[in-house]
Amino acid sequence: MTTQLSVAGIELELFRYPSRQESNLQAWDAADEHLIKHLVDNEQKAVNTAIVNDSFGALTAGLLSIDSGWPLTLETDAKTSLLGTTQNLARNQLNDASLTWVNSRDELPQGIELVLMKLPKNLNYFSHQLKRLSQVLPAGTQVLIGAKAKSINKSLLETIARSLGEASASLTWKKTRVITCIADGKARALPMTTNWSVPECKLQISNLSNVFAASKLDIGARIMLDNMPKGDFKSIVDLGCGNGILGLHAKQCFPEAYIHFIDDSEMSVASARDNWALNKLDNPALVGEQATFAWDDCLTHMSEGFRPDLILCNPPFHQGEAITDHIAWQMFLDAFRRLKNGGILHVVGNRHLAYHVKLQRIFKNCTTVASNGKFVILQAQKISKKAQEPEIEDNHLESPHPQSALYGKPNS
Structure with missing residues (x-):
């Protein structure tokens, strides 16, 4: 099992949670790497950022490696994500003082200037998350979504446009693409149960x-x-x-x-x-x-x-x-x-x-x-x-x- 993440000059040791599990699966994927690389290549400044669906903290650790004081709000529905991120920040001696945790039903904070997301498997849940973001993001806010290239199609981009704002996808890198969505500032109602x-x-x-x-x-x-x-x-x-x-x-x-x-x-x-x-x-x-x-x-x-x-x-x-x-x-x-x-x-x-x-x-x-x-x-x-x-x-x-x-x- 590979535990060393190396991308865009950032070196991290990352484990899935719990760290002793015998699944032989990495704690990150190429979409995580692509998002980090995108930020570094575009010289992104440390603005108030929300990270959504960060499985075991690769994105969080990556941003804190760039700037230890990067203000972050982390949204997750999975307790293993919270525990895994905390474990990996400690392992890499990264300070979590600038982090705020919310779950998928908590009220999102105002003032978010950038959003990083991983595309979840459940697309109904993904639509729910985008509509949640639509209720707090000002028009013009950039939302970057990392995903496997094969998962990105016209229907997905239309879903993003309906739920948050117009979107387009980058060129492929390591079989992944970064979708850039610009929030249109229109609040959508959350789906019913x-x-x-x-x-x-x-x-x-x-x-x-x-x-x-x-x-x-x-x-x-x-x-x-x-x-x-x-x-x-x-x-x-x-x-x-x-x-x-x-x-x-x-x-x-x-x-x-x-x-x-x-x-x-x-x-x-x-x-x-x-x-x-x-x-x-x-x-x-x-x-x-x-x-x-x-x-x-x-x-x-x-x-x-x-x-x-x-x-x-x-x-x-x-x-x-x-x-x-x-x-x-x-x-x-x-x-x-x-x-x-x-x-x-x-x-x-x-x-x-x-x-x-x-x-x-x-x-x-x-x-x-x-x-x-x-x-x-x-x-x-x-x-x-x-x-x-x-x-x-x-x-x-x-x-x-x-x-x-x-x-x-x-x-x-």
């Missing part, structure tokens, strides 16, 4: 623009809804919750349980929270808050005493445009460490991903609960009789988190 129902579960679902399967129930979740685990569960995690559909149905199945929704996407966590309120699932017989909502990197920052007895998981197999299974590995390893003894991890995934091999290596057991032509539901139980780490020998199974006081050891 997408709403649909799951009649068989009597649930109403509302989704923000960057939520996976925002317009309908995805088929992996559907087979999971039809095959919920059996047991007397009191503490349930919907890990990688998306709009929260699995956790919502778990509350219907186990009305005495407390449900914990966790996702790397802040919009997903917000949608899950809205859907909990929308469906009025609180049990009047229980005391206290019956649902919690965490914007986090898997189970990284849960309290030391947190020990659920069921974790539901529909793992993603991509991060941005990169296809990878390291997120599933992290979810499974975090689940093993966090589950109480006897607790269950209940997973749905595409058959070809072979999650049963991973679960067997970590939990020493794995049962097929249900399957169809495309998906399989697997269940693994934590049955260790003493506190121990899973026996992992292959580098690709190495824990993405170093052992630390945050994790400690599972209860016996």
Whole structure:
């Protein structure tokens, strides 16, 4: 895995987050390099700049390398982006005093004079982001968007023009192009949430623009809804919750349980929270808050005493445009460490991903609960009789988190 970024006289050491993940993927791409090169070539001055969709801080670190006091506002929907950027700034001894963080729903600050963006995979979300910018950018503000050349077409440029202002693309460099958009100063209304129902579960679902399967129930979740685990569960995690559909149905199945929704996407966590309120699932017989909502990197920052007895998981197999299974590995390893003894991890995934091999290596057991032509539901139980780490020998199974006081050891 390459960790040394070198472009336009700038040298950086960059890692994806967490730094010990075994995905063999870089923390930046050629579009990041192209944007940095564009700024250097055009002798861009350090003006009040917004950076949007900076995966692991390559753009942020690049600008702070040019000018350590460059005033920056960083917008991200991904907690791993925030954590990765912070990690890489520290690694390169770059001061973050000039940074302001906002998520994809926070109010954007006034006075932005330049915007740098990476084109996200989700184009509905991209349109949402452009319309957000249209509400604060004065006419004439330059917005630079880095993307793979193959992703740029007439339709994309028309979307940018409708949402923010006229746009044109540069010549190709390393198979990427920089789109230059000039904001027209006209504020656009933000898109409405997408709403649909799951009649068989009597649930109403509302989704923000960057939520996976925002317009309908995805088929992996559907087979999971039809095959919920059996047991007397009191503490349930919907890990990688998306709009929260699995956790919502778990509350219907186990009305005495407390449900914990966790996702790397802040919009997903917000949608899950809205859907909990929308469906009025609180049990009047229980005391206290019956649902919690965490914007986090898997189970990284849960309290030391947190020990659920069921974790539901529909793992993603991509991060941005990169296809990878390291997120599933992290979810499974975090689940093993966090589950109480006897607790269950209940997973749905595409058959070809072979999650049963991973679960067997970590939990020493794995049962097929249900399957169809495309998906399989697997269940693994934590049955260790003493506190121990899973026996992992292959580098690709190495824990993405170093052992630390945050994790400690599972209860016996």
